[in-house]
Amino acid sequence: MATMMKDHEMFGFRFTGKRYDIGNKLDFIKTNIELGLTHGDISKELTDYLRTLAGKL
Numbered sequence: 001m002a003t004m005m006k007d008h009e010m011f012g013f014r015f016t017g018k019r020y021d022i023g024n025k026l027d028f029i030k031t032n033i034e035l036g037l038t039h040g041d042i043s044k045e046l047t048d049y050l051r052t053l054a055g056k057l
Contacts, residue, residue: 004010022028022033036046 001010020027020031022031033046033050036044
């Protein structure tokens with residue numbers, strides 16, 4: 001970001017809610033799982049899949 005500021009304007013934005021950082025592989029996967037669980041069209045299947053995986057640990 002510091003390098004980008006040399007050539008481009010940057011702005012901040014304050015918001016209420018959760019911030020998701022997908023800058024690494026694990027956080028990217030965690031974010032997709034968490035958001036997937038909030039989508040009614042896939043949440044049950046995703047929950048079932050996660051339970052199946054957890055049972056294998």
